Amino acid sequence: MDIEALGNLVQLHGKAIYGFCYKLAGNKADTDDLYQETFLKAIEVRHKLDASQNPKGFLISIAVGLRKNNRRKWARRQRIAPIAELNEAVDKHSWPYSNETPEDAVLSQELRGMIQAAADRLDDRLRIPLYMHYTAEMSIDEVASALRIPSGTVKSRLSRAREAVKKMLEVESL
Amino acid sequence: MNESEKWDRLFKEALASTAEPDEELNERMLNRIKERSRRMPVFRKRISIAVLVAVCTLVMSITAVAATQFFNPKQVAEHLGKDILAKAFESKDAIEINQTVASGDYSYTLHGIVSGAGLEEMNSSAQTVNPARTYAVLSITRQDGKPMPATSDAEYGKVPFFVSPLIKGQKPWQVNIMTMHGGYSETVIDGIMYRLIECDGLEMFADRGVYLAVSSGESFYNSEAFAYNESTGEVKPNADYKGTSILFDLPLDKAKADHAKAEAYLKKMRNEPSPKTGADPETASNDAEADMVKKMDELKNKIPDGEIIPESVKEVTYDDLGRAIYEYDGWKSALSVDMLFTEGQTGYSDAVQFSEANGNYMALQFARDEKGVITGRVINLK
Numbered sequence: 284m285d286i287e288a289l290g291n292l293v294q295l296h297g298k299a300i301y302g303f304c305y306k307l308a309g310n311k312a313d314t315d316d317l318y319q320e321t322f323l324k325a326i327e328v329r330h331k332l333d334a335s336q337n338p339k340g341f342l343i344s345i346a347v348g349l350r351k352n353n354r355r356k357w358a359r360r361q362r363i364a365p366i367a368e369l370n371e372a373v374d375k376h377s378w379p380y381s382n383e384t385p386e387d388a389v390l391s392q393e394l395r396g397m398i399q400a401a402a403d404r405l406d407d408r409l410r411i412p413l414y415m416h417y418t419a420e421m422s423i424d425e426v427a428s429a430l431r432i433p434s435g436t437v438k439s440r441l442s443r444a445r446e447a448v449k450k451m452l453e454v455e456s457l
Numbered sequence: 458m459n460e461s462e463k464w465d466r467l468f469k470e471a472l473a474s475t476a477e478p479d480e481e482l483n484e485r486m487l488n489r490i491k492e493r494s495r496r497m498p499v500f501r502k503r504i505s506i507a508v509l510v511a512v513c514t515l516v517m518s519i520t521a522v523a524a525t526q527f528f529n530p531k532q533v534a535e536h537l538g539k540d541i542l543a544k545a546f547e548s549k550d551a552i553e554i555n556q557t558v559a560s561g562d563y564s565y566t567l568h569g570i571v572s573g574a575g576l577e578e579m580n581s582s583a584q585t586v587n588p589a590r591t592y593a594v595l596s597i598t599r600q601d602g603k604p605m606p607a608t609s610d611a612e613y614g615k616v617p618f619f620v621s622p623l624i625k626g627q628k629p630w631q632v633n634i635m636t637m638h639g640g641y642s643e644t645v646i647d648g649i650m651y652r653l654i655e656c657d658g659l660e661m662f663a664d665r666g667v668y669l670a671v672s673s674g675e676s677f678y679n680s681e682a683f684a685y686n687e688s689t690g691e692v693k694p695n696a697d698y699k700g701t702s703i704l705f706d707l708p709l710d711k712a713k714a715d716h717a718k719a720e721a722y723l724k725k726m727r728n729e730p731s732p733k734t735g736a737d738p739e740t741a742s743n744d745a746e747a748d749m750v751k752k753m754d755e756l757k758n759k760i761p762d763g764e765i766i767p768e769s770v771k772e773v774t775y776d777d778l779g780r781a782i783y784e785y786d787g788w789k790s791a792l793s794v795d796m797l798f799t800e801g802q803t804g805y806s807d808a809v810q811f812s813e814a815n816g817n818y819m820a821l822q823f824a825r826d827e828k829g830v831i832t833g834r835v836i837n838l839k
């Protein structure tokens with residue numbers, strides 16, 4: 284893969300990769316770093332990327348790996364970004380579904396924030412497949428292939444993640 | 458649409474990201490990749506061929522050990538796909554050196570050097586500005602006889618080496634391979650690491666004295682590895698440096714020195730933005746990281762003199778995900794225990810959170826006792 288091919292890859296998948304990195308990193312500075320590191324790493328292991336049938340999944344898996352390896356680095360940075368802010372956002376809003384069914388609900392900005400905040404509080408094992416599926420729009424099989432786990436495990440983790448988020452939202456509304 | 462599908466849709470909408478990389482970021486990143494590719498190409502396919510060649514050579518001429526142990530500069534250049542340069546290393550202008558110095562865990566052999574214009578098929582932007590370039594081949598082997606890690610190995614690059622020409626009379630942190638538009642290509646053949654360095658032509662400095670410096674532990678010039686004497690202009694290895702720190706004298710032809718050209722070159726270099734001032738995004742990013750680490754270290758150092766808020770000292774609780782939850786006066790923290798403590802660790806955690814309001818800093822620190830009870834406390838930093 285040459286620079287031109289990589290440029291095309293950035294054009295094609297850059298937005299999805301960046302969006303995913305943003306979910307993991309939580310702020311622009313760390314997202315910029317993780318995003319750049321992902322492509323720099325991709326160039327180092329380009330022989331694997333060339334062989335991959337799914338470059339987006341491959342790039343996402345690199346981002347996940349980097350984030351895990353650098354967890355202490357990211358964690359150190361997050362320490363100066365107050366987690367309280369996210370929790371505050373959840374605390375301020377009640378769960379609108381207590382009186383409405385999902386059919387009637389309009390997904391408001393507040394509700395988006397609540398789901399996002401709840402998802403962000405999940406353990407990485409549940410959070411990462413959730414973001415891969417919903418943020419990076421990867422299919423169950425693509426997530427399974429990128430994380431090297433069976434599709435059934437991905438389905439189960441997604442289901443547990445959704446349940447955990449719903450539970451958190453219900454608790455917040457009490 | 459059933460209940461599950463509706464939730465699926467809700468998650469999709471809620472978790473969709475609107476964040477996008479800006480054009481500048483993409484451009485910066487691609488430039489970094491271009492620069493890295495130029496500086497350090499990885500030649501996997503060539504390596505496997507080279508290993509085969511090396512094995513065949515060994516089988517066919519098993520008695521010729523020492524003389525054929527190393528690839529010569531021409532062969533190294535060929536392996537790196539630089540055919541014109543390979544021929545240049547055979548020319549009368551090339552200087553064969555073959556000097557070996559052992560230092561630390563490694564042995565370093567400077568094989569040869571050649572200077573000239575148009576010695577590469579693909580001219581880089583640096584060559585357009587300074588057509589005369591100098592190339593040198595150095596090899597690195599381990600003293601314990603173990604092979605150097607292959608470029609495909611995860612261990613590769615874990616011990617970084619700095620290989621750079623230094624000019625006598627010039628501050629080495631100012632005039633080195635980085636500022637001389639240099640770079641390197643590297644390959645590992647049969648357990649021997651070969652580095653082909655290149656930079657702007659060195660011959661113009663021949664009358665001043667030119668060294669080839671090698672140090673381990675950093676990819677950039679490390680002032681702990683070398684000492685510069687401002688009055689004599691000499692550079693010397695620092696004997697106290699724990700890693701490698703060696704200097705080869707480059708035997709350049711003094712007849713090719715050009716004092717005026719060298720002065721003009723140095724003057725121009727001084728007027729160019731230094732890579733350390735932020736022109737290089739990688740350095741800039743490292744600087745930002747270093748600043749942040751410095752700031753956090755400063756805050757950490759204030760903790761012993763800080764004032765613990767007595768009401769804030771309390772045991773953490775745990776959520777369903779097993780994370781330690783601490784809450785005090787609107788400051789809520791939810792962190793996994795393994796992020797706070799290593800296995801079996803007691804006492805204070807290295808992980809400290811800081812909060813700032815109106816210039817006043819507070820720290821949240823966790824401690825674990827021998828029974829495994831974790832307590833958090835907020836410390837007012839003065």
